[in-house]
Structure formats: structure tokens, C-alpha cells
Amino acid sequence: xxxxxxxxxxxxxxxxxxxxxxxxxxxxxxxxxxxxxxxxxxxxxxxxxxxxxxxxxxxxxxxxxxxxxxxxxxxxxxxxxxxxxxxxxxxxxxxxxxxxxxxxxxxxxxxxxxxxxxxxxxxxxxxxxxxxxxxxxxxxxxxxxxxxxxxxxxxxxxxxxx
Amino acid sequence: xxxxxxxxxxxxxxxxxxxxxxxxxxxxxxxxxxxxxxxxxxxxxxxxxxxxxxxxxxxxxxxxxxxxxxxxxxxxxxxxxxxxxxxxxxxxxxxxxxxxxxxxxxxxxxxxxxxxxxxxxxxxxxxxxxxxxxxxxxxxxxxxxxxxxxxxxxxxxxxxxxxxxxxxxxxx
Numbered sequence: 001x002x003x004x005x006x007x008x009x010x011x012x013x014x015x016x017x018x019x020x021x022x023x024x025x026x027x028x029x030x031x032x033x034x035x036x037x038x039x040x041x042x043x044x045x046x047x048x049x050x051x052x053x054x055x056x057x058x059x060x061x062x063x064x065x066x067x068x069x070x071x072x073x074x075x076x077x078x079x080x081x082x083x084x085x086x087x088x089x090x091x092x093x094x095x096x097x098x099x100x101x102x103x104x105x106x107x108x109x110x111x112x113x114x115x116x117x118x119x120x121x122x123x124x125x126x127x128x129x130x131x132x133x134x135x136x137x138x139x140x141x142x143x144x145x146x147x148x149x150x151x152x153x154x155x156x157x158x159x160x161x162x
Numbered sequence: 163x164x165x166x167x168x169x170x171x172x173x174x175x176x177x178x179x180x181x182x183x184x185x186x187x188x189x190x191x192x193x194x195x196x197x198x199x200x201x202x203x204x205x206x207x208x209x210x211x212x213x214x215x216x217x218x219x220x221x222x223x224x225x226x227x228x229x230x231x232x233x234x235x236x237x238x239x240x241x242x243x244x245x246x247x248x249x250x251x252x253x254x255x256x257x258x259x260x261x262x263x264x265x266x267x268x269x270x271x272x273x274x275x276x277x278x279x280x281x282x283x284x285x286x287x288x289x290x291x292x293x294x295x296x297x298x299x300x301x302x303x304x305x306x307x308x309x310x311x312x313x314x315x316x317x318x319x320x321x322x323x324x325x326x327x328x329x330x331x332x333x334x
Contacts, residue, residue: 026298026318061231088230088270120231126320127300128232130261130288 026123027052030153033119035134039148040102042109042140047076047101047117048150057121059093061131064103067114074104094121112139117153196294197313200225200305203290205259205281208268213281216311221255222333223307224326227283227291228258230266235302238320239274245326246278252334253309259283261301308333 026032034050047064051057059081066073078101081093107113116135122128134153141148201216215225226242228235239258246256258280260267271280283290288299295316296303306315306329315329 026300028298029300058231086233088236088273122233123300126234126237127302127318128229128234129298129300130229130285 026125026127027055029119029121029129029132030134032123032129033057033121033132033134035117035119035136035153036150037115037117037136037138038150039138039140041147042143042145043104043106045103045105045113045115045138046147047103047115049095049099049101049117049119051096051098051121054124055121056094056096056124057099057119059095061118061120062101063118063131064101065116066105066107067116071105071107071111071113074106077102077104107140109140109142112137114138197305197307197311199290199293201307201311203283203287205283205287206264207279207281208264208271210264213279215257215281218255218257219311220309221253222309222330224254224256224330225305225307226256226258226321227261227288227296227301227303228280229260229262229301230270231262232301234320236270236274238302239276241321241323241326243274243277245323245330249330249334250277254330254334257281259287261285261288306330306333 032052032055034052035047036050037045037047040046049057059078062076062078064073064076079095079099081095083091083093086092103115105113114135114137116133118131118133120129120131136151136153138151139148204212204214207213215223224242224245226235226239228239230236242256245254256278258267258276258278260280260282261284262282264282267280267282270276288296288301291303291305292299294303294305294313296318300318302320304317304321305313306317308314314333317325
């Protein structure tokens with residue numbers, strides 16, 4: 001029976017998960033930096049990041065991409081951020097609150113596009129998140145039609161084992 | 163009769179074990195004790211040479227997940243340099259795992275006169291820290307491993323110098 005006890009013990013070993021000290025109840029990045037977007041017209045998208053209190057995003061870390069192939073995204077129009085001096089990187093700009101970014105694009109009106117946004121930021125408690133990609137799907141309005149509805153990025157999948 | 167019962171219990175145990183294993187694998191949690199996954203890791207250093215995390219047996223290992231793009235990470239590292247210089251001879255060994263690009267890590271290591279190795283890990287290395295308690299996979303994240311290879315302490319966010327001394331001091 002020794003082998004069996006061993007097997008059961010090995011399988012059931014959850015680890016004593018090390019107690020993580022001073023865990024400041026951090027939000028996952030998708031919740032700290034909530035991404036949404038809408039089509040303002042058939043030629044312009046508007047991306048929004050709702051940044052939770054106590055968190056900030058770096059201006060130069062945003063990257064946007066669209067699918068399908070053939071849809072061309074222009075240079076994003078990023079509002080000025082708050083400037084601070086970083087010892088290693090020099091002058092950096094950060095955002096707090098809500099950031100609205102305009103994205104010109106050339107696509108066929110009525111087309112559905114997937115907008116992917118990479119962002120990177122930190123929490124004031126002294127931690128930073130790696131670049132995080134969030135995606136959503138937008139239907140482009142017909143030329144002359146009003147802006148489309150605001151679409152929230154899909155919430156991250158629930159993991160029942162945490 | 164008793165034999166049948168024992169066999170029945172054994173089957174039930176195996177079934178339970180298999181079920182538990184299924185849960186573990188589906189959850190992506192390591193079956194090994196938490197430190198084993200980390201110590202089994204081999205990552206390139208800034209020169210591209212593969213370095214194993216188990217090359218310091220018997221030492222008190224402080225594994226610090228960091229990145230150059232993480233200001234709070236950079237802010238705490240001068241203290242690690244001091245501690246490495248002060249207690250290295252007594253068996254303290256720092257190892258950095260940078261979630262970053264090698265050239266940036268090399269540059270920063272030189273700027274800071276880093277006196278311990280910093281290995282370069284990708285997102286996979288950060289995933290590994292999740293199993294050690296880094297739930298949101300943020301940086302810095304520091305794990306202290308005792309001389310027997312067990313996780314003694316894990317810290318999300320900066321490790322204050324006093325805290326480092328009080329934990330490591332008892333282990334040296």
C-alpha cells in the first residue's frame with residue numbers, strides 16, 4: 001500500500017502554496033486597464049482605456065492592430081500624457097483616468113473588424129504589468145451613419161481553480 | 163472479503179487521485195512542490211549562455227522577477243546588489259529573471275553594476291511565477307528559497323530592505 005499512499009500524496013500535493021506577503025489585492029491588468037472601443041465612422045475608430053484609481057499606463061507602450069488583413073490602420077492619435085523623468089528611459093508620459101485614442105482606418109464600410117490593443121502600465125503600490133493584449137470586434141457603420149455602439153473587450157475567462 | 167474491500171478502497175483512491183490529477187492539469191498547476199518547477203528551469207543569461215536555476219545547491223536563493231520597463235523593480239535592485247556583496251560569502255545568492263530583451267537587461271546590469279546573474283525569461287517564466295503565488299503576473303515578484311530548496315517566502319511588489327534582512331538573516 002506504500003506505493004498507493006505515495007501516489008495519492010503526490011497527486012494531492014497542492015504545495016503549501018507559499019504565503020505571498022503583502023499581496024495588495026491587485027487587479028488583473030484587464031480590469032485595471034479596461035479596454036473598450038467604438039467606430040466613430042467608417043474611417044475612424046475610438047479606443048478607450050478606463051484606468052482604475054491607483055494605476056497608470058505608459059503612453060509609448062500602446063500598440064494597435066486590426067484584422068482582417070487588408071484593413072489598414074493609420075497612426076494612433078494619442079493625447080499628451082503627464083511627463084515624468086525615468087532614470088533609465090528618460091522622459092516618459094503616463095495616463096491616469098480615461099484615455100481616448102483615435103485610430104484612422106481604411107476599410108470597407110459595413111465590414112466587421114477585430115481591434116487588438118496592447119497596453120502596459122503599473123500600480124502605485126509598486127508593481128508593473130507586462131504588456132497586455134485585449135481584443136474586441138466592431139462593425140463599421142455605413143458612410144454618413146452615426147457612430148457605432150461602444151464595445152467592451154471580452155472579460156477574461158473565469159478560472160474556477162483560483 | 164477484506165481483500166476485496168481493500169482493493170475497492172485502492173480503486174477508489176486511484177480514481178480520486180486521477181480525478182485530482184485531472185483537475186491539476188486542467189488548472190495548469192504544477193504537481194511538484196512549487197520550488198521544483200523554478201529550480202528545474204534553465205534560462206539564457208545576457209550573453210546567451212544557458213544557466214540552470216539549480217546550480218546553487220545549499221545556498222539561500224533569492225529569485226527576483228523583474229524588467230527594465232518596471233520602475234519599482236529597478237528601484238529595489240541596488241539593495242539586492244548591497245545584500246549580495248554583504249552576504250554572498252555566507253551563502254546568499256541572488257538571481258534575476260528579467261521578463262525583457264537581452265540587450266536592455268545587459269545595459270541595465272552594467273549601469274547598476276549588478277553583482278549577480280540576471281537571466282532572460284519570456285512570458286513563460288512569468289507564467290511560472292504564477293504557480294509560486296504571482297496571481298496577476300505583475301513585477302517585481304521575489305521568491306526566497308531556503309538551503310533545502312523549499313520556498314520560504316514569496317513577495318509581490320518591492321521587498322523592503324528590512325524585510326529582506328529579517329527573512330534571509332535567519333537562514334544564513
